[in-house]
Amino acid sequence: MGAERDAQAGPMHSQVNWALLGLVIERPSYAYELARRFERTYDGVLTLSSVSHVYTALAALRERALVEELPGTRIGRQPKPHYRATPRGVEDYGEWLVGQVDEDLRRQRLFVLALATYTRDPRAALEILTRYEQACLAEAARTPIKPREEVCVGDPQALAARLLAEEGRLALGAKLAWVEYARQELHVLADVRMVAG
Amino acid sequence: MSLLELQRVAKRYRDGQLDRVVLREVSLRIGAGELAVVWGLRGCGRSTLLRVAAGIEAPDEGIVLFEGRDLAHNREGVLGAGIGYCQKHLGSGSQMVLDVVMVALLAAGISPSQARVRASEGLERARVASCATLRISALNTAEAIRVALARVLALEPRLLVVDDPVQGVDLLERDGILALLRSLANDGLAVLASASEATGLSGADRTLALSAGELRGPPPAELAPVVALRRASARQVGA
Numbered sequence: 537m538g539a540e541r542d543a544q545a546g547p548m549h550s551q552v553n554w555a556l557l558g559l560v561i562e563r564p565s566y567a568y569e570l571a572r573r574f575e576r577t578y579d580g581v582l583t584l585s586s587v588s589h590v591y592t593a594l595a596a597l598r599e600r601a602l603v604e605e606l607p608g609t610r611i612g613r614q615p616k617p618h619y620r621a622t623p624r625g626v627e628d629y630g631e632w633l634v635g636q637v638d639e640d641l642r643r644q645r646l647f648v649l650a651l652a653t654y655t656r657d658p659r660a661a662l663e664i665l666t667r668y669e670q671a672c673l674a675e676a677a678r679t680p681i682k683p684r685e686e687v688c689v690g691d692p693q694a695l696a697a698r699l700l701a702e703e704g705r706l707a708l709g710a711k712l713a714w715v716e717y718a719r720q721e722l723h724v725l726a727d728v729r730m731v732a733g
Numbered sequence: 734m735s736l737l738e739l740q741r742v743a744k745r746y747r748d749g750q751l752d753r754v755v756l757r758e759v760s761l762r763i764g765a766g767e768l769a770v771v772w773g774l775r776g777c778g779r780s781t782l783l784r785v786a787a788g789i790e791a792p793d794e795g796i797v798l799f800e801g802r803d804l805a806h807n808r809e810g811v812l813g814a815g816i817g818y819c820q821k822h823l824g825s826g827s828q829m830v831l832d833v834v835m836v837a838l839l840a841a842g843i844s845p846s847q848a849r850v851r852a853s854e855g856l857e858r859a860r861v862a863s864c865a866t867l868r869i870s871a872l873n874t875a876e877a878i879r880v881a882l883a884r885v886l887a888l889e890p891r892l893l894v895v896d897d898p899v900q901g902v903d904l905l906e907r908d909g910i911l912a913l914l915r916s917l918a919n920d921g922l923a924v925l926a927s928a929s930e931a932t933g934l935s936g937a938d939r940t941l942a943l944s945a946g947e948l949r950g951p952p953p954a955e956l957a958p959v960v961a962l963r964r965a966s967a968r969q970v971g972a
Contacts, residue, residue: 666949669942669949670942670949670950670951672931673772673934673940673941673942673950674940676772676931676932676934676935676940677770677934677935677936677937677938677939677940679934679935679936680935680936681908681911681912681915681935681936682908683908683909683911683912684905684906684908684909685909686912698908701908701935702904702932705930705931705932705934705935706931706932708931708934709930709931709932712772712931712942713774716774716944719944
C-alpha cells in the first residue's frame with residue numbers, strides 16, 4: 537500500500553517539506569509553532585510563503601506517512617494538533633540528508649562543464665576562474681567567527697551555526713584548491729594554443 | 734594614508750642554475766584597523782610575501798613603505814617599533830611563558846619591572862594569561878600561537894604580520910584565534926595574515942589570493958577625499 541502510494545506521489549522535491557520534517561523530528565510541534573521555528577532556523581536559507589505553506593507541507597508529509605498527528609493534542613475550543621515524525625519519516629529524512637552530497641556534486645559538475653565551454657578561449661576561462669575565486673574568498677571572509685568559549689555548548693542552534701560555518705569554509709577551501717589546479721591546466725592550454733596558433 | 738604599502742614588489746630565489754620568481758609585481762596597501770588575509774596553497778610565496786611586508790627580507794624590485802617610509806632605508810628603526818612579525822617558534826620548551834614574552838621587551842631596552850607588566854598585559858590581550866607560569870612544552874598549539882601573538886603585542890606594534898595563524902591548531906580552537914585577530918583589528922591595529930585553508934579567511938576585511946607569485950584581490954576601499962565644510966558666516970550662525 538505504502539509503496540503504491542509512493543509510486544503515485546513520486547520523490548518529494550520540496551526542500552521546505554524536508555526542512556519541516558527535520559523540525560518535527562527535532563520535537564513535535566503544531567503548525568503555527570513550526571512556522572516560527574522554521575523562520576528562526578532557516579533564516580536566509582529557505583523561506584515560507586505564509587503560515588498556510590506549513591499546512592500544505594504537513595498535508596504532503598502526512599500523505600507520505602512521514603509525519604502523524606500526536607494523539608490527544610486536538611483538544612479544546614481552538615485545537616492545536618501537534619505532529620510527530622514516523623519511523624519512516626526519520627529514516628527518509630536521513631536518506632535525504634545524505635542525498636544532498638549528490639546534489640552538491642551535481643551543482644559543481646554543472647559549473648565545471650559550463651566552464652569547459654571556454655576551452656577554445658583559455659584566457660576568458662582564466663578570467664572567469666579569477667572572478668569565481670574572488671567570490672569564494674569573499675564568501676569565506678563573510679563566514680561568521682564563533683569561538684567555542686563564547687557559545688553555549690548545549691545550545692543546538694549555536695551548534696548548528698558552528699557546523700554550518702565549518703561546512704561552508706571546508707567546501708570553499710576545496711573550491712579554492714580546485715581553482716588553483718584548473719588555473720594551471722588552463723595556463724598550459726593557453727601556452728599550447730599560443731605555440732600552435 | 735596607508736600604514737603599509739607594497740609597490741610592484743618582486744622577489745627571486747636562486748635555485749641551482751635557475752632564478753625562481755616567488756613574487757611578481759605585488760602591490761598591496763593596508764590601513765590601520767584592517768584585517769587583510771592572503772590565501773594560497775603551499776609554496777605559492779605566502780611566507781615570503783609576509784617577510785617582505787614585515788621588512789625581514791628586502792625585495793629584489795619594488796618598494797615597501799611603512800608609514801610612508803621606505804623599509805629599505807629604515808628597517809632597523811621600524812622593526813620592533815611599528816611592525817610586529819609573529820614568530821611562531823617560541824624557543825626552548827623548558828622556558829616559562831612569561832619569560833619568553835618578556836625577552837623581546839628586555840631586548841628593546843625596557844626595564845625588567847616594566848617588561849613584566851607589559852608581558853602580562855600582552856598575555857591578557859591574547860587571552861592566555863592563565864598560561865603565564867607554564868612551561869612552553871606544556872602549551873597546546875592554540876595556546877602556543879596565542880603566546881606568540883602576546884609576545885608581539887607586548888611590543889605594541891601598529892602593524893601585526895602573522896603567517897598562517899591557525900595552521901595545526903585544533904579545529905575547535907581555530908575560531909578563537911581568528912576572533913582575537915579580528916578584535917585586534919577592531920582596536921585599530923593593522924593585521925596582515927596568511928591562510929593555507931579557507932578557515933583562516935573568516936572575519937577578514939579583505940581577502941587576496943596568491944598563486945605563482947601573483948597577488949589577486951580587490952583593491953582597498955578608497956577613502957573619500959576630505960572636503961572642508963564651508964564655515965558658516967556669523968549671520969547664518971545667528972539666524
